Amino acid sequence: MPWIRACAGGELEEGDAVVVPSEPPVALFHSDGEYHATADTCTHGQFSLADGFVEEAVVECALHSAKFCLRTGKALTLPATEPLRTFPVRVEDGEVYVEIDDAMIKEPVS
Numbered sequence: 001m002p003w004i005r006a007c008a009g010g011e012l013e014e015g016d017a018v019v020v021p022s023e024p025p026v027a028l029f030h031s032d033g034e035y036h037a038t039a040d041t042c043t044h045g046q047f048s049l050a051d052g053f054v055e056e057a058v059v060e061c062a063l064h065s066a067k068f069c070l071r072t073g074k075a076l077t078l079p080a081t082e083p084l085r086t087f088p089v090r091v092e093d094g095e096v097y098v099e100i101d102d103a104m105i106k107e108p109v110s
Helices: none
Strands: 003-008 017-020 026-031 034-039 053-055 058-060 067-069 089-092 095-099
Touching: 003 017, 026 053, 026 058, 026 095, 034 089
Parallel strands: none
Antiparallel strands: 003 095, 017 026, 026 034, 053 058, 058 067, 089 095
16 A cells, blocks of 8 residues: 655644545544544544544534544544444655555545
């Protein structure tokens, strides 16, 4: 599986997220000084988690308030019961990369 550039290391502030160009979409979160990548779509109701509230490695969906652990993808609160898929993240030379399946890439790997 290839590594795709998600953003520059200083580009994403604490508590922010960016959507990685992939299908289905992947979200990269910056929380507690770490980067975490998960599926961007809430498993309860088709809504972008990158638009949610992020704190202490947990994202809360802005649509129905379901919460997910960014480290494991585990659904922490109802109405969500299904976990999120998570993806490996690495920081190299000041750039943040996410490892995703070849078939998911929408743009060339940089």
